[in-house]
Amino acid sequence: MSPAIFVLVAIGLGLVGWLAARSRAWAFASNEGARLHSLPNYHGWYVAMWAFVPAVIFALVWNAVSPNLVMQAVLSDPAAAKLPEFGITRDTVLAEAMAVASGSAQGVFNPLARELVEPARNAMRLYSIIGLVVTVLVGFAAGVFAFTRLRPDFTARTRVERGVMLGLLVASLVAILTTFGIVASLLFETIRFFGMVNPIDFLFGTQWSPNPMGDPAFTNSEDYGALPLFWGTIYIGAIIAMIVAIPLGLMSAVYLTQYANPTFRKWMKPILEILAGVPTVVYGYFAALTVAPFIRDVARSVGIASASSESAIAAGLVMGVMIIPFVSSMADDSIAAVPSAMRDGSLAMGATKSETIRKVLIPAALPGIVAGVMLAISRAIGETMIVVMAAGAAANLTGNPFESMTTVTYQIVAMLTGEGSFDHPATLSAFALGMVLFIVTLALNFFALRVVKRYREAYE
């Protein structure tokens, strides 16, 4: 039986509770002439909440535990004694039986499974009926409890408000808890990885050549030196990309806030913001198919023989272009937030427009601009698609932008999609790399937000 039915039942209970409580409240008002503390609707919502929420919670719990109960029942069937004790056959047979019993599969391959279908189906039917009955009982009991509390002076409104607040709190916790879950799983795998590879070698080693097919028992820590990846990430994302994005982003922000006429600004700002929404894979194409070959040809023609068709500079340039709207929109906001009194003061001193911008507006907006740049860097170093398509796989520790370089994100993709088994250190290294990236971007965002906050306070 699908969970949707449980939810429908709970909604039905809630509806009944709502209607009953509302008419009860009306009755207080009209028959007894009492002054209600809360509107009848609030009484309705109060009882509806009581009828609905516990029932749904029970249904969710039941959905989680009932497969185990069914499994227990099936295993206690005499036919189950014929199953092998352990191993993959046992699991597949059971899974087949369950699938057929629940109707999601038609036939079975294993004759033993066919014998188990019937007990499984019976158990499922039994437990879903039990579940449904208990759901109704829970909802009903809670609803009745709530209903008996209704009085004319009952503070239903306050309680409903509190319920709404709790609901919102739970909703906001979902995202946070998910993040914690992600971090926890990253952390877990990272610790496993560091059980096989020395963290010092990982963080400071200069040679990156994991062999996903090698025997994990003979892992050589020295093959897991991630320094070239960190360097590639910083060189492409924080240096080359920023050399492009900071001046262009800043200048476009200055133009838009200070020079552009309002109509132009009205059109340009959304267009820039749309650019920020172009899928990165599109930029990746552009980097790999247009920019990289072009740069290689130009570099070769001026005599740089080492220029490769996958180069750090191609990826960095395109990434920089991708980040421009990001920098420009943050800079735009912080320049626009500088009080106009500041600008007027400077103009009244006889400063020209560009002097005012250079000497007053940008210094005053600097904290916001710096924060924008930090956020932009954290985006750039987490960017994957462009580097996968244009930067290459070779872990080079070099300052030559025309050579191929690789980044943390590239290697995460490569290691996770590689042929290595899941507990091979090469695969696990992806988690350690992800952890490093996570910590760095978190720190950047944290500092950026603090700077922005301090800066906001300064002007309020």
Add this chain to the structure above:
Amino acid sequence: MNNPELEGQVAGFSDAGPAKISANKVSVFYGEKKAIDEVSIDIHTKYVTAFIGPSGCGKSTFLRTLNRMNDTIPSARVDGEILLDGEDIYRSKMDVVQLRARVGMVFQKPNPFPKSIYDNIAYGPKIHGLAESKSDLDGIVEQSLQRAGLWDEVKDRLSDSGTALSGGQQQRLCIARAIAVDPEVILMDEPCSALDPIATARIEELIDELRGRYAIVIVTHSMQQAARVSQRTAFFHLGNLVEYGRTSDIFTNPREERTKDYITGRYG
């Protein structure tokens, strides 16, 4: 002077010498809306001229035409003629940068730059290339702060941020900043409205001291302030200059009924 009513009074200024600023039938429009209607007025060096009048009558607007700060408002348009030492400041060859160096401005809310006290003062002289050397600049900074009566309070912390000063100190810093470029005229738009009475008294003293060197125009909502600091008072109403004369005359013996109503407080 084209306003016959004002003829007599202006004649009375014969002791004042030639006008520093002479406005002739100046009208200001914001888009279609007329905010100043054919105002003519002469402003003299060594006098403080007060602009008074009810809110929205155009005092700030008119003040801003005198150093072309209206240029920063896209919808604003100025008609008529404003002469600074006999030269039209709205002529096409006028260099606004030069003009604003000669006609400085202090705003209603103190607006020091988020820079050090020193850099706040040095800002103007640097822009206009007034200092040849670091010691020149130091001299200008010290002198300006001294004239603004702020030197003793800040001489030990010139590198602190200008925004860290109190409101009254900030306003004196802004005055010091304005006089650092050695202007000829200083325009002040309600310079004390954000300050407490003590800070206000301090600024008023300062205005009185500065009067000897500059032509000062001050917009104020306080009759007492106008009476205390100014020698000339102009009363504006609905974009018109209603009456202009010696402050003592305006306050004791106004010619116009509207002026009288306003200064006796019978008027919004």
